[in-house]
Amino acid sequence: MAHQAHAYHMVDPSPWPLTGAVAALLMTSGLAIWFHFHSTTLMGLGMALLLLTMYQWWRDIIREGTFQGHHTPPVQKGLRYGMILFITSEVFFFLGFFWAFYHSSLAPTPELGGCWPPTGITPLDPFEVPLLNTAVLLASGVTVTWAHHSIMEGERKQAIQSLALTILLGFYFTFLQAMEYYEAPFTIADGVYGATFFVATGFHGLHVIIGSTFLAICLLRQIQYHFTSEHHFGFEAAAWYWHFVDVVWLFLYISIYWWGS
Amino acid sequence: MLVCSPPIKLKKKKKRSPLAPHRTVRTVSTHCGTMFRAVFRLSATGARSLARSRPCYSAPLASRCYSHGKVETDEEFDARWVTYFSKPDIDAWELRKGMNTLIGYDLVPEAKILDSALRACRRLNDLASAIRILEAVKDKAGPHKDIYPYLIQELKPTLSELGISTPEELGIDKL
Numbered sequence: 075m076a077h078q079a080h081a082y083h084m085v086d087p088s089p090w091p092l093t094g095a096v097a098a099l100l101m102t103s104g105l106a107i108w109f110h111f112h113s114t115t116l117m118g119l120g121m122a123l124l125l126l127t128m129y130q131w132w133r134d135i136i137r138e139g140t141f142q143g144h145h146t147p148p149v150q151k152g153l154r155y156g157m158i159l160f161i162t163s164e165v166f167f168f169l170g171f172f173w174a175f176y177h178s179s180l181a182p183t184p185e186l187g188g189c190w191p192p193t194g195i196t197p198l199d200p201f202e203v204p205l206l207n208t209a210v211l212l213a214s215g216v217t218v219t220w221a222h223h224s225i226m227e228g229e230r231k232q233a234i235q236s237l238a239l240t241i242l243l244g245f246y247f248t249f250l251q252a253m254e255y256y257e258a259p260f261t262i263a264d265g266v267y268g269a270t271f272f273v274a275t276g277f278h279g280l281h282v283i284i285g286s287t288f289l290a291i292c293l294l295r296q297i298q299y300h301f302t303s304e305h306h307f308g309f310e311a312a313a314w315y316w317h318f319v320d321v322v323w324l325f326l327y328i329s330i331y332w333w334g335s
Numbered sequence: 336m337l338v339c340s341p342p343i344k345l346k347k348k349k350k351r352s353p354l355a356p357h358r359t360v361r362t363v364s365t366h367c368g369t370m371f372r373a374v375f376r377l378s379a380t381g382a383r384s385l386a387r388s389r390p391c392y393s394a395p396l397a398s399r400c401y402s403h404g405k406v407e408t409d410e411e412f413d414a415r416w417v418t419y420f421s422k423p424d425i426d427a428w429e430l431r432k433g434m435n436t437l438i439g440y441d442l443v444p445e446a447k448i449l450d451s452a453l454r455a456c457r458r459l460n461d462l463a464s465a466i467r468i469l470e471a472v473k474d475k476a477g478p479h480k481d482i483y484p485y486l487i488q489e490l491k492p493t494l495s496e497l498g499i500s501t502p503e504e505l506g507i508d509k510l
Contacts, residue, residue: 177428180435187467190435
């Protein structure tokens, strides 16, 4: 049958789910090999395979949507649901780390001196670099919204500029946070304070890097005329993810940096 | 409509030197077992207080200075905290949480509350926290140097019964 009698997308067979699964296997077993036998080869192989899988899988989605027209309204609706569900799962991921933080900080143990911050810990001043980081991410939320409106209004140059600015702000945040990590007077090994601080902010930083990368892909696609003023879901998904990253930071800032100091 | 009688001074939590005058504290104290109660007020930077929820073992009565609503009396406050620490199966987390919340208030807890907390420590086999409670109480009294010895005197029977030494007896009160 040459044409389908429905609006949905029956995806062509693809090897990428298999390569992704193999990559997951190689990375996890590679981790164990690294721990026990000090060799990173298997894990490195797994990571390389993961990067190749991601690149090719998402490249194929772009081909299917932008060039072959498979992303009809119902298909796009499904993609929207998918992104929302994914972000929701990420919310729960972070919820766990916030639970750990509040469990430890609302009822600090005698080993910590019964107080929070624990005895001997000098927390970072929330009104110095962390406040700047807050301003940077909030500003990036504004610029990404500006980019969205530019795309919807067909303003190509502004869309490129505002999206580039958003990415630069993301890099600035990452740079500032890296500096903070380097200069911090405490480490991840400094009791439950260090553990909750660096695990929560560390995973957040990883998500900033992921979000920045997603936005950078969108910038390349925008430059190459992939988006129309009516249809640019890839960008919307990146923007949603970016706002999520911003909101997580706000919770981190209020809870760990400010209240926790 | 009950209004908090003293002028409400919203103050930022902490970092006040123990030598700083307690401008915003109204303490009524004699040596004969009266209240060492400063007026409780809501911290201006609400983040810290808001994060400390009311002990959920009892009904949350407002002891904050709203312009309307029920105002908890000192006796109700004390009773609520005695009840909190008297829970037979209180767990270690709840004990520590209760103590941190209590110490966050702008007051020195009454002997009866501390007695209940010390007994909770006994049930939980937590001697370290019991002694820490005494240290915290001394710190809360700030420049009012007569409060701590008075409380130790009031708690002496309980301290003897439970076998809790004071920081002074252990020589850990000096840095």
